[in-house]
Amino acid sequence: MKTPKIFAAMLLAAGMGTAAQAETLKYSFQGTLNALDPYGLNETFTLSSLGNTYEGLTRRNENLEIEPALAERWEIIDPKRWRFHLRKGVKFHDGGDFTAEDVAFSVDRVRSEGSDLTTRIGPDVTVEIVDDHTVDFVLSSPNPILHSEWDTFYIMDKEWTTEHDAIKVTSASDTTPNYAGLHANGTGPFKIVSHEPGVKTVYEKFDGWWDTPKHNLDTVEFTPISSDATRVAALLSGELDMVYPIPVQDIRRIESNPGTTALTGPELRTVFLGMDQMRDELLYSDVKGKNPFKDAKVRKALYQAIDIEAIKSKVMRGLSTPSAIMIAPALFSGADAFTRYSYDPEAAKALLAEAGYPDGFSVGMDCPNDRYVNDEAICQAVAAMLAKVGVKVDLNAQPKAKYFAKILASGGYDTSFYMLGWTPSSLDSWNVLSNLMNCRDEAGKGSPFNIGGFCDEELDSLTQQILVEIDKDKRDSMIGETYKISHDNAYYIPLHQQSLAWGVSDEVKLVQRPDNQFKFRFVTKN
Known part of the structure; x- marks a missing residue:
């Protein structure tokens, strides 16, 4: 490689x-x-x-x-x-x-x-x-x-x-x-x-x-x-x-302190938001009898209500790279072909109205508070942004041990709206697809980290072809197709690749x- x-x-x-x-x-x-x-x-x-x-x-x-x-x-x-x-x-x-x-x-x-x-x-x-x-x-x-x-x-x-x-x-x-x-x-x-x-x-x-x-x-x-x-x-x-990690606001302080250094650099992890798209009714919402996240218009509305540049500048202090797809650009040569949906609260409101929610709705959101850089602060910012388009978020931020136990398969995928981060351990898109984007059943068979439970048979088919394809150009073309399908349907809301920030004594290499x-x-x- x-x-x-x-x-x-x-x-x-x-x-x-x-x-x-x-x-x-x-x-x-x-x-x-x-x-x-x-x-x-x-x-x-x-x-x-x-x-x-x-x-x-x-x-x-x-x-x-x-x-x-x-x-x-x-x-x-x-x-x-x-x-x-x-x-x-x-x-x-x-x-x-x-x-x-x-x-x-x-x-x-x-x-x-x-x-x-x-x-x-x-x-x-x-x-x-x-x-x-x-x-x-x-x-x-x-x-x-x-x-x-x-x-x-x-x-x-x-x-x-x-x-x-x-x-x-x-x-x-x-x-x-x-x-x-x-x-x-x-x-x-x-x-x-x-x-x-x-x-x-x-x-x-x-x-x-x-x-x-x-x-x-x-x-x-x-x-x-x-x-x-x-x-x-x-x-x-x-x-x-x-x-x-060290807080981005403390980097200069650590750098100026005699005997310590701040190490920063890009990370391969993509932080994103997911939505329950499997259940007929959300576990945590005031919408009864149906699931608003089954509608792509609602998912795109939430996407367009999030000001990712504000999160980058105010929450991450510049130490993040907004992402349009579910993998770091360094790991997929076709990443530049994708752009994020624009931040547009008015367009978000219009999409919600078209979907039958002109006054918005409420939804519970699960986030860790000790796993990703500024994770709770990001979720708080997202909640404030969604409130402006009528989506009221009841934020449940907790330590990662409780968080993962709640949202993963062993906890019954107990969530309606959540934050997660993903680094493909293979450094390859197939890992993202097989873990996050293929169909799964209620027990977790399929993509175990497709916590929202959406199912797109075309994505499943492409994933299997990608696994066995040896020709790089053909493989990359199919990978590009999968990201386009995910993007077009807003199955996820990718946020950014966070930057690494470690504090180290000058005595340590x-x-x-x-x-x-x-x-x-x-x-x-x-």
Whole structure:
């Protein structure tokens, strides 16, 4: 994969050091790390945190290029059979051997009930164990991007998971996590030695790691701090070595403080709004007997009522890029062909009247308040803008643990209007389509993150064709068709790609990847 220029620029800004004497890194994020089950929540921070302990068959380097990890190499025997040659001599943190049995077990578990990562491997893919260190993945049709998301499909120890009665996945909504939800046993560079859900997690370097460390860390301590002011104060005082995200209004303060630096750059995540388009009546609305979001005119009205430039300038302080489609422009060559619907409150009112809502209506809105940059403030701004066209929003902003438990499948897609952010882990449009834009049933079969539940059979058909198409021009043309369908029907309201903003001590050198994953193996501390 050719590395986009923005990736290289961010790496130069972040810098990399060379290993020196061992150190302790103390850092904080705005949200919590709750369950440790690597299949429980398909969310960047959780996957990033667990990716320091667990590993996949592949991983991504500083430039987000795929490279070998637990598989030392792979080959395509024929278009429907991929063979992975596993790394020999790899140990789990408890001393157990890594073998092909663990890969086959992990495939079954990641596709099982309760998993939030079922799209990592298609249901039609079968696993054949060739020998202890060779595994074949047999497909029903060609798939040129089979392994593109596997850096966050972490391999679990079959023996350890079975011994501790933790085969069932601990999902985001589970209130009583099993052993794998509270403990971890990976093969990665750091093992988790203590974990207090939502309070503190302590990592120690794993001396038995198969790779040669580039980091110089002995211990890493993570403490969640939801308050922006408290998080920034801890960085400025030297109590913490790294915090993220930092409020855009505090960037200059951090830059001017002796001993700290603000790292900023573009992120690949698209933040957007979704609407329940499946139910015949919304769960949270004063409209009874019908669902206004089934009407494209209503969806477009909400879209045109939102002043995205005001959100960029006043809420994001310039650190966002308004988006017309559901993927960052750096990841799709045809992105420039699309433009947002214009901000036009009068046009929005006219569309609402045409749809039969001249006086507007009320609707509940779910948002996290500790997941995306200024997430609650964005939702508050959206609510104020919609009020001007007659749509009254009852905002329910809450910590991400409660938020995700409410809106995801395990919570019954309990929402009428919501905010979400999405980074395609494959860095490819197929990930966006298969996760967000295909039909799903009430149980979540189909696109599990199509929370609004809209169904467009043409999108489904194109998604399947895109998955197997090898010709890049044909593939890109079909991808463009899907985004046009989504845009024309306003199935989603894309807002922007937020910018990364991390606060870092000058004693720390790290890599700020545009996928917003923080990897300890790239960190050195003076």
